[in-house]
Amino acid sequence: xxxxxxxxxxxxxxxxxxxxxxxxxxxxxxxxxxxxxxxxxxxxxxxxxxxxxxxxxxxxxxxxxxxxxxxxxxxxxxxxxxxxxxxxxxxxxxxxxxxxxxxxxxxxxxxxxxxxxxxxxxxxxxxxxxxxxxxxxxxxxxxxxxxxxxxxxxxxxxxxxxxxxxxxxxxxxxxxxxxxxxxxxxxxxxxxxxxxxxxxxxxxxxxxxxxxxxxxxxxxxxxxxxxxxxxxxxxxxxxxxxxxxxxxxxxxxxxxxxxxxxxxxxxxxxxxxxxxxxxxxxxxxxxxxxxxxxxxxxxxxxxxxxxxxxxxxxxxxxxxxxxxxxxxxxxxxxxxxxxxxxxxxxxxxxxxxxxxxxxxxxxxxxxxxxxxxxxxxxxxxxxxxxxxxxxxxxxxxxxxxxxxxxxxxxxxxxxxxxxxxxxxxxxxxxxxxxxxxxxxxxxxxxxxxxxxxxxxxxxxxxxxxxxxxxxxxxxxxxxxxxxxxxxxxxxxxxxxxxxxxxxxxxxxxxxxxxxxxxxxxxxxxxxxxxxxxxxxxxxxxxxxxxxxxxxxxxxxxxxxxxxxxxxxxxxxxxxxxxxxxxxxxxxxxxxxxxxxxxxxxxxxxxxxxxxxxxxxxxxxxxxxxxxxxxxxxxxxxxxxxxxxxxxxxxxxxxxxxxxxxxxxxxxxxxxxxxxxxxxxxxxxxxxxxxxxxxxxxxxxxxxxxxxxxxxxxxxxxxxx
Numbered sequence: 001x002x003x004x005x006x007x008x009x010x011x012x013x014x015x016x017x018x019x020x021x022x023x024x025x026x027x028x029x030x031x032x033x034x035x036x037x038x039x040x041x042x043x044x045x046x047x048x049x050x051x052x053x054x055x056x057x058x059x060x061x062x063x064x065x066x067x068x069x070x071x072x073x074x075x076x077x078x079x080x081x082x083x084x085x086x087x088x089x090x091x092x093x094x095x096x097x098x099x100x101x102x103x104x105x106x107x108x109x110x111x112x113x114x115x116x117x118x119x120x121x122x123x124x125x126x127x128x129x130x131x132x133x134x135x136x137x138x139x140x141x142x143x144x145x146x147x148x149x150x151x152x153x154x155x156x157x158x159x160x161x162x163x164x165x166x167x168x169x170x171x172x173x174x175x176x177x178x179x180x181x182x183x184x185x186x187x188x189x190x191x192x193x194x195x196x197x198x199x200x201x202x203x204x205x206x207x208x209x210x211x212x213x214x215x216x217x218x219x220x221x222x223x224x225x226x227x228x229x230x231x232x233x234x235x236x237x238x239x240x241x242x243x244x245x246x247x248x249x250x251x252x253x254x255x256x257x258x259x260x261x262x263x264x265x266x267x268x269x270x271x272x273x274x275x276x277x278x279x280x281x282x283x284x285x286x287x288x289x290x291x292x293x294x295x296x297x298x299x300x301x302x303x304x305x306x307x308x309x310x311x312x313x314x315x316x317x318x319x320x321x322x323x324x325x326x327x328x329x330x331x332x333x334x335x336x337x338x339x340x341x342x343x344x345x346x347x348x349x350x351x352x353x354x355x356x357x358x359x360x361x362x363x364x365x366x367x368x369x370x371x372x373x374x375x376x377x378x379x380x381x382x383x384x385x386x387x388x389x390x391x392x393x394x395x396x397x398x399x400x401x402x403x404x405x406x407x408x409x410x411x412x413x414x415x416x417x418x419x420x421x422x423x424x425x426x427x428x429x430x431x432x433x434x435x436x437x438x439x440x441x442x443x444x445x446x447x448x449x450x451x452x453x454x455x456x457x458x459x460x461x462x463x464x465x466x467x468x469x470x471x472x473x474x475x476x477x478x479x480x481x482x483x484x485x486x487x488x489x490x491x492x493x494x495x496x497x498x499x500x501x502x503x504x505x506x507x508x509x510x511x512x513x514x515x516x517x518x519x520x521x522x523x524x525x526x527x528x529x530x531x532x533x534x535x536x537x538x539x540x541x542x543x544x545x546x547x548x549x550x551x552x553x554x555x556x557x558x559x560x561x562x563x564x565x566x567x568x569x570x571x572x573x574x575x576x577x578x579x580x581x582x583x584x585x586x587x588x589x590x591x592x593x594x595x596x597x598x599x600x601x602x603x604x605x606x607x608x609x610x611x612x613x614x615x616x617x618x619x620x621x622x623x624x625x626x627x628x629x630x631x632x633x634x635x636x637x638x639x640x641x642x643x644x645x646x647x648x649x650x651x652x653x654x655x656x657x658x659x660x661x662x663x664x665x666x667x668x669x670x671x672x673x674x675x676x677x678x679x680x681x682x683x684x685x686x687x688x689x690x691x692x693x694x695x696x697x698x699x700x701x702x703x704x705x706x707x708x709x710x711x712x713x714x715x716x717x718x719x720x
Contacts, residue, residue, distance in 0.1 A: 003434055004264060007424050012260050015417035016287075019410045020253035023291060024246045026406035027298050031241040034305040036202035037396070038238070039164075039211035041309055041336055043200045043229045045316060046166045047213045048334045049158050050227060052326070054218075058120045061137045061146065068137065068144060069093050078132075080146035082139075090142060099145045103134070111136055111218060115143060122148075123218040124170055124225065131168075131175035161319035162312055165232045168215065170225040186212075186226060195223045205230075239304035242297030245290070252290035253414075259283040260418065264425045280422045284415060291411055295404040302397035303377075307366045310379035313337045313391050317381060322389065323349060338376075338392040352392065359390055368395060374469075375478055398479035401464065408460050416452065465692035472686050484693035494694060496669055497677040498701075500584060504673060505652035507588045507595070512644055514592065515599030516637075520629070522600070523607045533604070537597035544594075548661035551590045552577065555662075577663055580670035587658050587671060599644050606640030607633070646709055653702050674698050 060075055061068065072080065072093060081092040081099040092098045102108045103125065111121045115136030122135040133148040155166045155176055168176040172185045183206055193201060194214040201212050208230055215225040263279030313335040320326055320334055323341050332339045332351035340359060341348040347356045358371045359378075366379045375398060381389040420441055427433040466484055468477050488494055518536060522529055539547065554561045555576035566572035576586040610633065618628045656675040659665060665672035665680070674694065682691035 004421075004425060007421055007438070008261065008264070011417040011421040011424075013257055015414040016253040016257050019287060019291075019407075019414045020250045022410045023249050023294055023403070023407050026403045027246060027294055028241055030298050030400060030403050031239075031301055033400075034238050034301070034396075036209070036211065038305065038309060038312070039202055039209065039229065039231070040200035040213075042162050042164045042231075042312070043211035043213040043227060045162060045312075045334065045336055046158055046164070046227045046229045047215065048330075048336075049154060049166070050168065050215065052320075052330060052334060053154050054122055055330070057133070057135070057148070058122050061122065061135055061144075062120055064139060068146070076149050078147050078149050080135075080144055083143045083145065085141045087143075099147060101143070101145060107217060107222075107224065108134065114219065121218050124168070124175065124215070126170060126173075131170040131173065157319055159232055161316045162229075163231060163233045164229040167228045168225065169228065170215075175225070182228075186228070191223070191226060194226055198223070238308065239301045242294060242301060245294040245297040249287070249290045249294050252286040256283040256287050256414075259286075260421070264421075276425050277422050280418050280425070284411075284418060287411060287414060291407040295401070295407055298403040299397045299401070302400050303395060306377045306393065306396045307379070309396075310337060310366060310377060310391055310393060313393070314379055314381050317389060317391070322383065335391060336393070340390040340392065342388050342390060344386040348387070354392075362390075373480070373483060375480070394478050398468070399477040401468075401479070405461070405464055408464075409457060412452070412456060412460070416448070462692040462695055465689050466696055468689045470688040470692075472688065480689065484690045485697070487690065488693055488697060493669060493672065494674070494677060497665075497672045497674045500669075500671060501653055501655070501673045503584060504588060504591070504655060505649060507591045508645065508648040508652055510588075511592045511595045511599055511648070512641070515596045515644075516603050516641075518596060519600045519603035519607055520633070523604055533600070536600050539594045539596075540598040544657040545661055547590070547594060548658050551586075552662045555586055578667060580668045583663055583667060583670045587655075587662070590658065591652075591655075595648065599648070602640060602644050603637065606637045610636045642709075642713055645713070646706055649705060649709070650702055653698065653705075 057075070060071075063071065068075075068077075068080070069091075071077075077093075079093065079097070079099055081101075082090045083101055084090050087101055089098050102112050105125070107123065107125055111123055111134065114121045115138050118138050120135070120137055122133055124131055125134045126132075133146075135144075135146040135148060137144040137146065158164065158166050165182075166176070167174060167182045169186050169191075172188055172191055174182055174184050186205070190203065190212065194212060198214060203210060203212060205228065210228050210230040212226050212228045214223040215227050216222060217224050260280055260283050263276055263283070317331065317335050317339070320331065323331055323339070326334065328339060328341070328349045328351045338350075338352040338354075340350045340352070340354060342356065342359065345356060345360045354371050358369055362369050362378060362380070364380055364382075366377070369376055369378050369392075371392075375395065376392040377395040379391045381391065383389060423441070424434065424437055427437040467479060467481060469480050469483075470477050522533055522536075557563060557573050557575045557578060560576070562576065563573035566574070574582055577583050614632050614636075615628055618632060623631065654675055655673055656679065659671050659673050659676045660679070663671040665676050675698070678691045678694045678698070681687045681694065
C-alpha cells in the first residue's frame with residue numbers, strides 16, 4: 001500500500017486542508033465584513049441627515065423676503081440679497097455688500113436656472129473662500145439669494161444618535177467636522193471612486209477605518225463632495241466570529257483524513273473494495289456536518305449584526321423626533337429601515353404597504369416576521385400609550401450566505417478528491433492497474449477541472465439562487481426558502497411550457513425512424529454516397545440561428561415557399577407560425593429536418609459495426625431483406641438506438657434557439673418551452689432566483705426521464 005501514499009497526500013490531505021482553511025477564511029471574512037457594513041450603513045445615515053437638513057432649510061426659506069430678513073438670525077443667514085424680475089438689486093442684508101446673483105460657476109448657474117423655474121434651491125458651494133450653503137428663493141417677481149453658515153449641531157445630533165463622527169467634504173476640502181482630527185483634504189482618487197461607483201465605500205483614512213458616501217448637488221445628479229463617518233464610541237458590540245465552529249471544521253477534516261488512512265493505507269489485503277468505498281464515503285459525513293454547523297453559526301452572526309443595525313436605526317428615529325417631527329418617508333430613509341406606526345392593532349401611518357395582522361402578534365424583543373411572503377427583521381420602539389413604531393429591514397443573514405456557498409464548493413472539491421482516491425484504492429491490488437488508473441485520471445484531470453469550474457460551480461450557484469429573491473436591480477437578496485418552488489407549482493405558464501416541451505419532444509421517435517431509414521439506404525457502396533451523407537448531415541452543423549431565419553421566411557403566410565408549394569395543389573395557405581394550432585407543429589417539422597443528419601451518422605456507425613457474416617449466414621438460411629433487418633439489424637442496433645434516444649430526449653427538453661428566433665414563445669404561448677420561459681424570467685423579468693428554481697426543476701425532470709429510460713430500456717438495448 002506504499003504506492004498510495006503520494007495519491008493520499010495529493011487527493012485527500014490537500015483537499016481536506018483547503019476545505020478547512022478555506023471555510024475558516026470565508027467565515028472570518030464574513031464576520032469581519034460586518035463592521036465595514038455597519039460603517040457604510042452609518043455613512044448613508046449621515047447623508048440622509050444632511051439631506052434632511054437641506055430639506056428643512058428649504059422649507060424654512062419659502063417665506064416672503066421681508067419675513068426672511070426678519071428671521072435671518074434664527075436661520076443662521078449670514079448675508080442675503082433680493083433681486084427683481086430684471087435682476088436688479090432691490091435690497092441686501094446685513095450691509096450694503098450684495099451677493100452676486102450668480103457666483104460664476106456651473107453649479108451656481110444651474111441653481112439659478114432652477115430657481116427661475118420657481119424652485120427653492122439650496123446647495124453646498126464654495127463661497128468667500130470656504131464651504132457655505134447657497135440658497136435661491138423665488139418670490140413674487142423677485143429672487144432672494146442667501147448665504148447660510150454651516151451649523152455644527154447637525155453633526156452633534158448625528159454623533160449622539162449613532163456614535164459616529166461625521167465630516168462633509170466639498171470636493172476634496174473639509175467642510176464640517178467634529179473635532180480637529182479629521183484631515184483638511186481627502187485624495188482626488190477617493191472622490192473619483194465615489195463618483196464612479198456611486199455608493200458607500202469602506203476605506204482606510206490616515207490609518208483609521210471609515211466609510212464614505214458621495215454627496216450630490218441639489219438635483220441629485222453631479223457628485224460635488226463626500227460624507228465620511230467613523231466610529232467615535234462603541235455603542236454596540238459586533239458579534240464574535242464562530243470560533244468553536246471553525247475549530248470543529250478543522251477537527252472534522254482531520255478525522256476524515258484519519259478515517260481514510262485507516263480504511264486504505266493500513267489495510268494490507270488486496271481486496272475489500274466495497275469496504276474501502278463505504279469507509280471513504282462515511283469519511284465525508286463529519287466534514288459535511290461541521291460545514292453545516294459553521295454556515296449556521298455564520299448565519300447567527302449575521303442575524304446579530306442585523307439586530308445591531310436595527311438598534312442604531314431606533315436610536316436615529318428617537319433622536320430625530322419620530323413621525324411627529326418628520327414625514328414617514330423621510331424618517332424611513334433617515335433610519336435606513338421601513339417604519340410602521342401602530343396604535344394598538346390599528347395602522348396609523350407606514351412607509352411601506354404591509355398588512356397589520358402579522359405585526360399584531362410579534363414580541364417586544366427583536367426578531368423575524370414573514371409579511372406577504374417576505375421575511376423581515378423587526379424591532380419595536382415604544383411610544384406614549386399603546387402607540388409603537390415597528391422598524392422593518394431585510395435580514396443580513398438572508399443576503400450574506402457567502403460562507404455556505406464557499407463551503408459547498410470546497411466540500412465538492414474534497415468529495416471529488418476522495419472519489420478519485422477511492423478509485424485508486426480499489427485498483428491498488430496490482431501495480432499495473434494502479435498505474436493505468438493513475439494515468440487515466442491524469443488525462444481526464446484538465447477536463448474535470450474545467451467541468452468543475454464552468455459547470456459544477458454555476459450549478460451550485462443556481463441552486464443557491466433558487467432559495468433567494470435575486471433581482472439584478474435590487475441590492476437586497478433575501479432568503480425566501482421554498483417560496484419559488486411553491487410558486488412554481490401554481491404557475492400556469494410554466495406548466496404550459498412543460499406541456500409544449502413534452503409535445504415538441506415527440507419529434508425524437510419520428511426523427512429516429514427517418515434517420516434509420518436514410519442510414520440503411522446510404523449504407524451501400526454506390527456512387528456519390530459520400531456526397532449524399534454530407535448533404536443530410538449539413539443542416540446539423542449549420543448555425544441554428546441562420547436556419548431559423550431561413551425557415552421563418554419559408555413559413556411566411558404570404559410569400560413563403562411552403563404555402564407556394566401547397567397552393568400548386570390547391571391547399572393552403574396556412575399561417576404556420578402565426579396560429580396557435582400550427583406553430584409548434586412547424587417547429588417540430590424543422591427539428592426533424594435538422595436532426596435527421598446527425599442521427600443518420602450515428603446509425604451508420606452502428607450499421608457498419610455489425611459483422612457481415614451474420615447477414616451472409618441469414619441469406620444462406622433463406623432470410624429475406626425484411627427478416628434480416630428485423631432479426632439482425634434492429635437487435636444489433638440496440639445500443640446505438642438507446643444512445644440516440646437518450647441524448648435526443650435530453651436535447652429536446654433544452655430547445656431554445658428556434659423558439660427565441662422564430663416565435664418568442666407565441667402566438668398565445670403556443671410555443672413557449674421551459675428553457676425560453678426560464679430565459680424570460682431571468683433576463684426580461686430579472687427574477688434570477690425564480691429562474692434558477694425552474695432550471696433545477698428542469699434538471700430533475702431530465703434526470704428522472706433519463707433514469708427511467710435506463711431502467712426500462714437499458715438492459716433491453718444490449719445486443720444478444
